[in-house]
Amino acid sequence: MIQTVIFDMDGVIVDTEPVHRYSYYKQFEELNIEVSEELYTSFTGNSTRNTFQKIKDIFNLDQEVEDLIQRKRSIFNDAFDTKKDLELLDGVRNLIVELYQNKVQLILASSASKVTIERVFDRFELHQYFTHKVSGEDFPQSKPHPAIFEHAASLSVAPKEECVVIEDSTNGLIASKAAGILCIGYNSAHSKNQDLSIADHVINHFDELNYVLIKDMDSKLCNY
Structure with missing residues (x-):
């Protein structure tokens, strides 16, 4: 049983997926990288840390993973707090x-x-x-x-x-x-x-x- x-x-x-998606793609725009739908979908179920570790490797980013995480978290928190229909x-x-x-x-x-x-x-x-x-x-x-x-x-x-x-x-x-x-x-x-x-x-x-x-x-x- x-x-x-x-x-x-x-x-x-x-x-919360639309909020995560908005946060990631806003940050992708800031980083000037283009993440395909197929690549983004492959990250489903991954932690933010592992997602950005992969993003950093794929796009050869100079930013530290921890800095990427904190920026995404800031965007997400602002969006989460203002999304009244969640x-x-x-x-x-x-x-x-x-x-x-x-x-x-x-x-x-x-x-x-x-x-x-x-x-x-x-x-x-x-x-x-x-x-x-x-x-x-x-x-x-x-x-x-x-x-x-x-x-x-x-x-x-x-x-x-x-x-x-x-x-x-x-x-x-x-x-x-x-x-x-x-x-x-x-x-x-x-x-x-x-x-x-x-x-x-x-x-x-x-x-x-x-x-x-x-x-x-x-x-x-x-x-x-």
Whole structure:
């Protein structure tokens, strides 16, 4: 029986992707570099640090990675604070509350920085539901490397066979599989060109999930 649900954040709990995209492309313009849609999409699920490490190498930038990170974070924070229409994705709060009320442990495992995670959790009052919040900035390698999910599972009250990840990105699903954890792919309209075919189950809306369906998943078969 599933006892722990590990949530990604961007594109799963809240649609901050347009804010991230705006921030990155504003900075790309400042750096006078042209990042193709294909290249940008390949960064989905990566931490900001790993994204800029790759950008620095590809475009041979002189700036230090840490300076690039801080500039992007500044642009993002300004945009986040002024975006009044930013909301949780449809149905996800109901699912979070239902799982919490049924004593399912909830853990966040996001590539976002700790600062961004706290801003989201403060704005939408999510702190009470999650026992742990794990940030990708604490790991040298981003998704699809499994480190973030391996660590999240180590914080679970149950063995990893009784955990499930909810992800919207190809890199996130690969990371979950590499960690040996069941995964549900969320087909988000906000995360483009993501391959969810390796997920154990795919949903198009959070109304398709509930406590009963999740708790009965096991490590061998998903019978929805």
